[in-house]
Amino acid sequence: MNDRHADAGSEESEISPQVALAPGRYRRVEGDASDPGSLGGSALDSLPDPVIAIDASGTLLYVNRVVTDVLGWEPDDIVGRSVLDLLHPDDLNIVLASMATVTTKKVGELIMVRALTAHGSWMALEVRGAVQGAGDDHLNVLVLRDTTHRHRLELDQGEVGVLRSVMANMHGMIALVEPDGSVRSINGAVTRILGYDPELIPGQQFTDFLHVDDRAQVVDVISALGPHESAHLDARFTATSGESITCEFTVNNMCADSTVRGYIVSGQVAAGLTDARNRVDFLAHHDGRTGLLNRHGFMKAANELIAQGGGLGLMIVDVMRFRSINELYGETVGDAVLSAVASRIDEIRWPDLLTARFGGDEFVLAVRSASDSAIEMLRERVGRDVARAIQIDGQEINVGLRTAVSFDPNPEGLESVLASASNELMRIKRNADPESGEISVDSINKRRAHLDQLRSALTSGEIQPFFQPIVDPDGRILSVEALVRWVHPVRGVLGVNEILPIAQMAGLAEAVDERVLDMSLAFASRLSDAGHGDVEVHVNVDPKVISRAAFAAHFLERCSFHGARPEQIVVELTETDLLAPGVTSLDNMQELRRAGTHVSIDDFGTGYSSLSHLLELPVDGVKIDRKFIAGIDVDPAATNLTTAIIGLSESLQLGCVAEGVEQPYQRDRLVALGCTAFQGWLYSPAVPPDEVFALLP
Structure with missing residues (x-):
């Protein structure tokens, strides 16, 4: 902020320090206005409270003599600096929110801040301001009041100061709400978390700050509260940025209390609840094991793709011998194979591509295209990039795939395209080599023994050309x-058909x-x-x-x-x-x-x-x-x-x-x-x- 005023020799970039303030306007004067003595006739110097003037960027353009008396700063030390440099870091959000909305207020509400003194300590100040001028050249004239000195005259000054400080700096959000649902006041946490200016909130309906889908639920709960009853609930609040933030909060009905006469709403951001809700939303449309779309999510996304117009190509991918892999290596390895296949499918980059797992070892891909060439090219891509051996726990598992595709240049619905691909896959399976199919439990046990023997044969020299x-x-x-031949000590010489299938499955x-x-x-x-x-x-x-x-x-x-x-x-x-x-x-x-x-x-x-x-x-x-x-x-x-x-x-x-x-x-x-x-x-x-x-x- 200070860069705009860094060049003291440039008259265009230096609005002041040569200013004198009068109600509703400011004007240039001769002499050094940064010297309190040169403004000795100003009414502002006669005030018992510090007075400052800042421009729209927050740069200090004027301070009266009392600023030196109260905060210890000489005018030359702070005029030209950003007022934000003098504020406590925890109070910046409140001040920034107030500055962003200053032109919409005739006179600002009181806000509590802590300012840095020339001695390095923090002083609690009560601040109220008003705008002088209009447009980009407006000035904010602020009156500061040392609340420590003022509250010495109050019987409960110690408790009030502590409570105000606690309310301003606590991490949880607090709002006082009138019986009619309008907000009376908020604490600093509401500004820090949601971004709202505490001066503009009063008078607005509390439900206006809730996500539109959660308002009815919150109103129903609050309406059912009797005197001095409370309710715990969660809902999404809408921040000034437009982001929805899930919060856990409590509403206490204190309307019958002679002091409060309203509702006390206290809450905090529910990070865990947000994560859980996001997880639930994710799992509603995605497969929990692989992270790809599930059947429901795919059907929804594919129908949206169809609604955009154009043709639709669809491919079903079936992992061959998956049951055999499970039986031979165990379900842990089987799950790892599925995850690896899903990861490779997910890594394919293709315009308008949807990828899903429908369950078991079946995956589905869809792409929007004007011709069937795109789905055929995608089929080749899957065969090249996905059907590769997978390394799991030091062993190589070879993965074979069956793919079936269908294409409709003007699909009226997803079901017919999906049925066409499913029928093709069934034909492929019926015509497949029996060796590529599933194997029985007895065969699994035999192949396990065969696999152990094959590993031994590799080291003993039984495998030879x-x-x-x-x-x-x-x-x-x-x-x-x-x-290749296997010179088996018991079964004799075994050919490639005895060696290759088990070797491929075992990664050997x-x-x-x-x-x-x-x-x-x-x-x-x-x-x-x-x-x-x-x-x-x-x-x-x-x-x-x-x-x-x-x-x-x-x-x-x-x-x-x-x-x-x-x-x-x-x-x-x-x-x-x-x-x-x-x-x-x-x-x-x-x-x-x-x-x-x-x-x-x-x-x-x-x-x-x-x-x-x-x-x-x-x-x-x-x-x-x-x-x-x-x-x-x-x-x-x-x-x-x-x-x-x-x-x-x-x-x-x-x-x-x-x-x-x-x-x-x-x-x-x-x-x-x-x-x-x-x-x-x-x-x-x-x-x-x-x-x-x-x-x-």
Whole structure:
């Protein structure tokens, strides 16, 4: 506030100290008006009480001589300072509220404040003021009265002073209310908490300060009070800022008391009650476990979204094998999985997106859009960002999702859109692989034992790669593919279908892949040492791994560690994982190829992508999926697609392997179509490393 008057040399910024005061106006005079002697003829100097004048910002422009006598300040010490600098901090709210409304009063009411004396002590003053002038140039002329000296003449001066001080500074709010409901007076806490000017409150109805929804309840309670009875209640008061503040308060009916003749209202802010009420309001529309909208909150918000116009896309997200996760790991881990899925869904940033949990393992998302493209893009986003492994208590839980969507460009209601998505989800569940469904309690117990055995197998070396040859038309081995096997001491050699589901559920899939990769690279080194360095080793790489920034560098370091030449290794990636590869994945693929490592697309033809997709990917070859090989000369579509893949590979100079070759007629047909590499049981199953050497010349 003082910055406006800091430049004493600027005549425009210095309204005074050269002023003389007269009733209703102020004017400039010659001489130093800050010197009490120069205003010796002023009537204000003859008053027994201190008199000050401040502008609209609170800057002191004039003090009379009595200010020096009472407070000890010389005019030169305080003229030009903000009056707020001289007030006790606990009284600032009352003074600021009074200053903000000063132009609406003819003469202000008495207020009690404490002022700082020149000696560093606080003096209790009674203040009454009036406005001189109008507009931004008005002055507030205040008469101060030392209540200590005045109350020496009163018989009860000690009690009155104490009571006034207590009322002004107590933390609880106090209001005296007339029998007709109008406010007689308030204490300082009402101003500090709600912001109301104590000079403007008297005469207004007490209920005017209550939230409109709580007025009837409070009136009913107060109306039922008999003489000297009291009631405890809570209600929301409206502050000057417009904020609703919940308060706990007591109303005492003292209308029959000859002194009070009214109601005494005392209260305080109910922080705990406010939190509880907010919590109740939140839980009415939100899921208590995840914090997302619940069914009721979602239906309400989605209908409001529909009312805004435009189309509505809706998606149901179902967590696969959730019952199995609960049974296998316990409900605590199951709850943690739900919370993690909900958190990932909640972190998705999308315009006009609603997210909810309808109960169990079912989540629902809705988005307003002009076309179904938005909900389809959101579906891809959920599949990418939500369906990821979750680390819980040191173990990795793989989370699979089913998603079903529906879209209505002009929805008349939410129910039809929701029913459409629900029906799609039911169809997806009916057509799902039984392996992806729930499992029985007996199966759970078996899988728990299987899980313990799998962990032990990883450390004991029972998990290892077998190698299936890839041969030319004459049966000569060109390369081998590493396939994971579990050499079980009791059950014999177990294939990938026995290992992968439990490994994925238990979060051990990456550990299995790491073991197989290391042993495969070491086997490639053995092949080179034995004079078979021209035999390539195919290894399968998880798309989540190749999307990591440092994958290529780490892969090449591991090749070096195991003594494997990068150009002897072929990295296989499934086509479905390459439909929309990220920049990092593409960079890793390019870096591998620069080092001599080949990159091949596995299960080609199953991703429903255009064959021209091959032109966009940094790959060296493809593998035709086994289901198309099985359909050769049986299913025309499979035969045509196989023919197209072989022809396109030849034109693009890509390697092409037909996997799943089991019958001589399949081999003969593939040879006729121009295929040059074959893999399948017709030639050899996957065999241990030592048996590979027996098959080599």
